[in-house]
Amino acid sequence: MxxxxxxxxxxxxxxxxxxxxxxxxxxxxxxxxxxxxxxxGAIELAILADYYGREIAAYDIQTTQCDLCVQDRRYSERVILIYDGLHYDALAMSPFEGAPEEFDQTIFAVQKDRTIGPVEGLTLNLV
Structure with missing residues (x-):
């Protein structure tokens, strides 16, 4: 799609x-x-960010750098991608161990300070 x-x-x-x-x-x-x-890469992520009306944060596991697509649009939600040098995977956070996949959270609210709270630190630790 x-x-x-x-x-x-x-x-x-x-x-x-x-x-x-x-x-x-x-x-x-x-x-x-x-x-x-x-x-x-970046062109396609920016197009998708605008299409879905959400920021896309792409974390590179090799450099730990985060590229935030369309941050100037000030969208109220963000999705996170993990990039391994070849492939992007969506970050999904489970509310508890063993929770069904449909409980996973993949969209995070952007706060007034333009962060997504503790999820950013957890993501960086993962990366």
Whole structure:
């Protein structure tokens, strides 16, 4: 689903998503992102953050750096991704050990100080 969303948004605005921005012609990029073997990075995360109206924090386990997508939009929710150098995985927090997966929390409220409280420290410890 994500690649279809990204391709549709990119195709709908070839001026914004130009060859200079994407590194390849708009039409070629759309075909590329729809290939199930391909995945992007910052451009795609920013598109998804705006599409879902949530910040996306991507933590790199190799550097412990956190890149926060579209923080200037001041969205009220954030999702966290863990990046291992090849793949992104969503962070899910369980309310208790052995809890069913449907109880996992993957969306976190952004507080007035623009943090998500203790979840940030827990995430950094994990990373």
């Amino acid at each position: 994500f690649p279809k969303v990204i391709a549709a948004i990119v195709a709908s605005d070839p001026t914004k998503y130009s060859e200079a921005f994407l590194g390849k012609p708009n039409e070629d990029y759309c075909a590329w992102i729809l290939d199930p073997e391909k995945w992007g």
